[in-house]
Each structure stands twice: as structure tokens, then as C-alpha cells.
Amino acid sequence: MHVLLADDHSIVRTALKYVLSELTDTLKVVEAKTYGEARDHIDDSEPFDLVMLDLRMPELEGLDDIRDLVNRAGGCPVAVFTVSESPEEMRAVLKCGVRAYIPKSTDDSLIATILKLVLEGGSYVPPVLGGAAQQVLLEESVDLTGGAASAGAQLEGLTRRQRDVLQLMAQGLSNQEIGSRLDLNLSTVKSHVTGVLRALGAENRTQAVLIFQQQATAAPH
Incomplete structure (x- = not known):
């Protein structure tokens, strides 16, 4: 599995590599400390299976950069892993084509499962966007609530x-x-x-x- 980790903190990249290693025995990681490095890796490297992006990293200036990165990645899923838990920012970022928005406060036991879901073609949004009624969104927009039931x-x-x-x-x-x-x-x-x-x-x-x-x-x- 070929993964791009774009985060300016080495401890975060190290932690993500550990989580990803639980999903595959053939992990190949490329690291980027700035948005520019991430963009260049996507353009110049062999295709990635997953891109993980921090929103608070050098050279990333806004939603246009996120859209650009998603477009450059083509069919490769882009997952945001960031400190921001603002619902407004979550919605705006997801509209850019990001397949998962994972706050860094997410329990570590969930992160590997979320990434596995994304790699299998699904999408993920934090529960705060849908309340208790809708915690996971797949491409088919499956309703996990069975109607009104949580x-x-x-x-x-x-x-x-x-x-x-x-x-x-x-x-x-x-x-x-x-x-x-x-x-x-x-x-x-x-x-x-x-x-x-x-x-x-x-x-x-x-x-x-x-x-x-x-x-x-x-x-x-």
C-alpha cells in the first residue's frame, strides 16, 4: 500500500505510520512537511492508494489548495487528519472532495477502522455533522440509523x-x-x-x- 502522509509534525507522521502498518504488511510511506511537497509528490511519484493531509501545515492556504490536491490525486482517496473540530470547516472541506475528515482527537482505536473503510471505497464524517443519527456515510449514502433509531x-x-x-x-x-x-x-x-x-x-x-x-x-x- 502506497501512502502519502502530509503533516509538518514528525510525531504525527510516525503515529500514522504505526496505525497504517496494522492494515497491511506492504506499507510504503512518502512523507511531506509542506503543502508544496505533498503536491509535488502526487505529481511525480507512482500513484498513491491513500493521501492523508493536515489542514494546518505550511503553504496550505485554503479550500482552493485542498480542491487542487484532490484533483491531482485523481481517484486516490484523500483523508484529512487535523486538529480542527469546527463543523463549518468540516463541511467546507468535505465539499472539496475529501473522502474522510478525521479530527486528531479521534480515539486511536477508531482511526485504523476509518482508514480501512476509506480504502474500501467508503467515506467518513465525524458524528458532530450528523449528530447521533448519522455517523458514517458511504458512497451509497447508507443510513445507519434505521430511520429514527440511533x-x-x-x-x-x-x-x-x-x-x-x-x-x-x-x-x-x-x-x-x-x-x-x-x-x-x-x-x-x-x-x-x-x-x-x-x-x-x-x-x-x-x-x-x-x-x-x-x-x-x-x-x-
Whole structure:
């Protein structure tokens, strides 16, 4: 996986490399400290699979630069990873074609799942833009709420066994591994996974795990 990390803080780039290494064994990272460097890398390097961009970096002057970078990246998804949590700024940036807006305050357990979703063709916006009613937006604009019900209410509607399966899905276990852990045959596990996806209104396992992780993070401790 070929990734461009554009952030002027080395500690942030290092942390992102660690997160990305959990998604692939063939990670190749190109780093940029300024907007100009990021633009040049996109123009001159082999195609990237993902571009991650900080909004508060040298030489990045506004929305026109973001649009330009998205256009230069072509079909490669651009994800913003930044300190700003302003809903107005989020909306403006997403309108530029950015596929994910990830505040740096996002729990680290969610970031890898969000990036996996983006790499699979989905999009992500923070819950603040849609409130509790809409936390994840895929290209097909899937409504995760099942109408008026919140994602939290959907999780409460899962059976005990479905919850067990979802928790193991969130740990990255395959159906075969889940079956071994819960002493279930493969067809039963597949049935439970299908039930989880249906109950959450999720299109795939990654989306279901993201819903679960966001609710777990939001739950009071």
C-alpha cells in the first residue's frame, strides 16, 4: 500500500505510520512537511492508494489548495487528519472532495477502522455533522440509523450471541476464528454475521465494526 502522509509534525507522521502498518504488511510511506511537497509528490511519484493531509501545515492556504490536491490525486482517496473540530470547516472541506475528515482527537482505536473503510471505497464524517443519527456515510449514502433509531439503539437490539460475534469481528477475527472461539460451526457464524449487518444497516464488516467502536468509545465509563 502506497501512502502519502502530509503533516509538518514528525510525531504525527510516525503515529500514522504505526496505525497504517496494522492494515497491511506492504506499507510504503512518502512523507511531506509542506503543502508544496505533498503536491509535488502526487505529481511525480507512482500513484498513491491513500493521501492523508493536515489542514494546518505550511503553504496550505485554503479550500482552493485542498480542491487542487484532490484533483491531482485523481481517484486516490484523500483523508484529512487535523486538529480542527469546527463543523463549518468540516463541511467546507468535505465539499472539496475529501473522502474522510478525521479530527486528531479521534480515539486511536477508531482511526485504523476509518482508514480501512476509506480504502474500501467508503467515506467518513465525524458524528458532530450528523449528530447521533448519522455517523458514517458511504458512497451509497447508507443510513445507519434505521430511520429514527440511533446506532446505539440498534446495538441494543442485537442478541447476546450477535454481540459476541461483533466483538470478535472488532478484534479482526475471521469467521473461522470466531467459530473456534465461540465453539460454533462456520455456517452458524455466517448466519450471525449476516444478522449483525442487517441489524446495524451496515454494508460490510468494516462498517459494522466502526459503528460498534464508535458506540463503545461514546459510552460513559
